Amino acid sequence: MSDKATFEFLCRMGDNTLVLGHRVSEWCGVAPVLEEDIALANTALDLIGQTQMWLGLAGEIEGRGRTADDLAMTRDAWDFRNVLLAEQPNGDFGQTMMRQFLFDAWHLAMLQALTRSCDTRVAEIAAKAVKEVRYHVERSGDTVIGLGDGTEESHRRMQAALDLLWPYVGEMFIPDAVDDAMAEAGIAPDLTELRAGFDSHVGSVMEAATLTIPDTDFAHKGGKSGFRHSEHLGHMLTQMQWLQRAYPGASW
């Protein structure tokens, strides 16, 4: 098991939280209701905090002196390793919450497994993060249920969001060489083994939300491998990295 694979794996964890945290932070000040402004800021805050831990460890393991900030602020899109789901645009509030719930449900299962990682640093980060994410998924699940089983319009919008985002679920569970190496080394779980729990969790929330999971297992891929992100990530980075790019070497 090479450090390179571990580095890749940690970038996946950290880029997921970085990119999704950024997306959520785009809602600042314009949520549908004040309580949501607060809750979304809180979620973004947790995700950015987790990013600091994952990318910090990634930089340490890489051993080239790169900090979490270096990794976040100076890699171009092709070096990002987040799943495609995380970088999808916010759309309306329903689409944002559907994206959040689908990610949270995977994230919770993943972090729970990672608390049993044979790498204690990984296990410790997971143990901290899992407490926050347990709360995230409860909230996003409740919102999906509330809006799915709300008015005709809210139901329609939530079904559209589910239809749009479902093809991005598969990537989170389809292992590649990095995932295989992690599983073999006991650092991370076998992703395929997380799927049944996810399906039953998501299935029951969607049932309560009166929403229908699309009958397709087509999966967009290319985010976590970095081979082919969507066009959205590059635009996000123009903002996220602006200051560090424009004023390199400054300290903030």
Place this chain on the structure above:
Amino acid sequence: MSDKATFEFLCRMGDNTLVLGHRVSEWCGVAPVLEEDIALANTALDLIGQTQMWLGLAGEIEGRGRTADDLAMTRDAWDFRNVLLAEQPNGDFGQTMMRQFLFDAWHLAMLQALTRSCDTRVAEIAAKAVKEVRYHVERSGDTVIGLGDGTEESHRRMQAALDLLWPYVGEMFIPDAVDDAMAEAGIAPDLTELRAGFDSHVGSVMEAATLTIPDTDFAHKGGKSGFRHSEHLGHMLTQMQWLQRAYPGASW
């Protein structure tokens, strides 16, 4: 008359066309009708071409070896000297065309006067640009008329666009120390003398468009002096300058 004032003046001319050209180029591929896609691309193209000339001359006069690209791609917002009107967001198509017409009408008057500049380099650029801009203003004016005097909805939208943008007209005509120095040196006209022609031109188009010019002469300022741009410019630059910032020193 110092070179510094001339440099400032040339940046104003070039930043106007750069920033407005960028805004117009944002329409690429999503205009309301194919002919407009073509026309908007054409306008953007002309404006970018004029930018190359104005900023090229600015860099020459500055004498620090900066090219038009250096000026466009590596100054931060506060060093931009475009009027606030140029950086306002596209809004709907009507807002874009109203912004275009108000700018074009000023631009034409300005360029016509600049063809008589005592600085032959300025006069030559103006002579080239004025031909393009004569066509721009004809087109944008026709569109303002067509939409103002179209349906109830198109009329309402055009009136809203005019109300929104009118407070950005004043800045183009209120001279400051740079403008005074230019006028005194015979490089550029006295801006206040352009206003009557503008008012009669715009007035007759608005009349044909059945639109009412707001009864206020309040003028937002701070763009051409650089003291206080709007929040929009900084966001535009994150995109416009991304590649040059991320890969400094590369040649493209």
Place this chain on the structure above:
Amino acid sequence: EPQERAFQERINAGEKIEPKDWMPAGYRKNLIRQIGQHAHSEIVGQLPEGNWITRAPTLERKAILLAKVQDEAGHGLYLYCAAETLGVSRDELTEDLLSGKMKYSSIFNYPTLTWADMGAVGWLVDGAAIMNQVPLQRTSYGPYARAMVRICKEESFHQRQGYDIMMKMAQGTPAQKRMAQDALNRFWYPSLMMFGPSDADSVHSAQSMAWKIKMNTNDELRQKFVDQTVPQAEYLGLTVPDETLEWNDDKGGYDFAEPDWSEFFDVIKGNGPCNVERLAARNKAWDDGKWVREGLLAHAEKRASKKVAAE
């Protein structure tokens, strides 16, 4: 009117007025206006800072800014709750904000243009806000006073964070120093305006002070702010953009230039650099969120009726 006299005596004695107590209509009306404007300011105040959240230069700075904006939304919530005890709902107040009938602090009609503005907003804008708010912890209306206690604690934290950003910038590269100075240049006078015009020109002042919903004159607070802020600017190595600024030994404070009050009244009238955008952003958020609020309400009603049916 003996009721009014008794009310004024309670206030003079330093008693707190509570929601169920009798109060003059004018007291209620003035409080609703003042608390509502303050709540709206917290809400609209999210926007200029939100403008830089997606461009924060480090993960740490992004987290701090997110936490700050989250606090502001929380302050809005406390204040709307305090206003609700006076018989006006959050939705009513929101509609009045969105229609332009109610105001918010005019400072938020200025744009945030560089990262140093995040420092200047914390240092100067929150600094001026605290100057206004600290005395309001002793205001006569109980729910308002208690809300201010919570708010002031967090605000002074925000102010320190803002000053910390300015410090980093002022000690940074030449470009960062220039950003810091530029931010001070743009925010100095708007911050002075936050205390309002001289009390001589202020309509509501005398009665509000008698009712203890205003504790100091605008000019007192402005002077205090200048006296506190000038040494901080000096410590940062920045220049306050006022050539007339000078220490006055006699009054034990600084002499300083008045802001351009015509600009202030322009901003109040809706002609500030960002008035239109700020209101448009809040209106869009409210309109876009309608289906969400309705959806969640419909779901809550379904659940409630199911629960009743099951009982």
Place this chain on the structure above:
Amino acid sequence: EPQERAFQERINAGEKIEPKDWMPAGYRKNLIRQIGQHAHSEIVGQLPEGNWITRAPTLERKAILLAKVQDEAGHGLYLYCAAETLGVSRDELTEDLLSGKMKYSSIFNYPTLTWADMGAVGWLVDGAAIMNQVPLQRTSYGPYARAMVRICKEESFHQRQGYDIMMKMAQGTPAQKRMAQDALNRFWYPSLMMFGPSDADSVHSAQSMAWKIKMNTNDELRQKFVDQTVPQAEYLGLTVPDETLEWNDDKGGYDFAEPDWSEFFDVIKGNGPCNVERLAARNKAWDDGKWVREGLLAHAEKRASKKVAAE
């Protein structure tokens, strides 16, 4: 049917069919489908390049890209006009695009992710398009053939510009070289797919070739494209992402790996990386533009009726 036989003989003799000539229903239908898809491809093809116009690295590059996208809109216009001569309006074709009933080239369902993609699109995508289009200048339907003459001239210009971008990148910094190679890696197989599956699997091929609305087999054109492109890649110092690629002396061309046709059929079904976004962008443009089209039409009618009244 003697009419059909006479028609086929005209085609065999190299005559052009013109709009008012008799033609078989199938010929008309196939042409509308083919020209319409081609027109739609020009329109949708603006989007992946539009994605980089606002991030073009220099003013010159921005101008070139703008001019290119403008040309593409122009090509769309020529082609819709050619289709209109067959009795179908531009709006009808547009509605069929927007509803998903008609297709556009599947290549535009791939994202453009770095500036090198602007090079790759010009070099590979326009290169493949030209390979398809050059023979169509000799197609049997007059208006279509004439549109293709104008289009081909501009396309080959675009292809050279694309290759020029690739050259700059390949000769540039290590990061630029990496961008160029990455773009080739992502666009190679999708470009090969542009010629469609092997003709053995293609439904329309035999009849279309007899009617001369298709001039070569898909496999012929693909081979020709590979043979032309591989040396260009070598000249750039880039590696074609196909380990099996090898010169075959016997056939006087390269042996190369087939693209993953299951991916191709996924994209056709709507599961490409950007299908949903591309159609959503066009639908939004069309819906948002409704008031504009209606407004301009209403104005034109008012003017026309005023003119009539004045006569």
